Amino acid sequence: MEEQKVIRSLSALAQEIRLRVFRALVVAGPDGMTPGALGDALDIAPTTLSFHLKELSQAGLIEPTREGRHLIYRADYAQMNALLGYLTENCCRGASCAEPVAPVCKTC
Amino acid sequence: MEEQKVIRSLSALAQEIRLRVFRALVVAGPDGMTPGALGDALDIAPTTLSFHLKELSQAGLIEPTREGRHLIYRADYAQMNALLGYLTENCCRGASCAEPVAPVCKTC
DNA sequence: TTAATAATTCAAGTATTATTGAATTATGGA
DNA sequence: TCCATAATTCAATAATACTTGAATTATTAA
Structure with missing residues (x-):
């Protein structure tokens, strides 16, 4: 993974709404969620949510x-x-370090 | 770890200079590095480096x-x-997920 | 085809973050 | 004590990011 993509991903997660949205989708798993459902669950205005989903x-x-x-x-x-x-x-x-991190979820 | 601290940590890492500084320190391990050494290694102006070290x-x-x-x-x-x-x-x-991530480095 | 629903894009204003030179604090050596 | 070195803080400017209402696109049902 190249540095700029890492920074982009970290920036994306470094914001309250986006962190909550991402975690909600991680919890939702393969079913995923619609913007409407996310907006209802997390109480976010549609325009604001759309901006963050794009990020x-x-x-x-x-x-x-x-x-x-x-x-x-x-x-x-x-x-x-x-x-x-x-x-x-x-x-x-x-030297003497743990292996690269295991996948977060082996089944999703 | 509480949400605000997570966001603060992610924000701190979501910037080119800070990501490089952090990784340099991760590589340096227990020896650590001085601002002078970091500035020389990564070619960063003292004031700028100081700002990011504080973050x-x-x-x-x-x-x-x-x-x-x-x-x-x-x-x-x-x-x-x-x-x-x-x-x-x-x-x-x-359900069916990997265990929480192992420590990054068991010896540091 | 018209109306309703789902979600996005646009544009504006507001707020936060990053950079830099100049000034300041702290330490150690002559 | 006085000077040089190490690093920080301050203040001003420049650049990015966030929020929101209004307008737009896409889809389905009547």
């Missing part, structure tokens, strides 16, 4: 697919795992 | 100790591990 999408942390008149957003677990991996690489000059 | 310190990701006329900054591995743990909790409704 998370552009960072590659979530992805929307259309189903009829709904969009369904899902967390991208591979991207999440890659981000964690980057942050844990190279520590203490590579 | 990382206030987020709890690094900590300075004075030795003579030098300050030595070191990464806080416990804080780092707590942050990774937060991001990996509660996924997929707790």
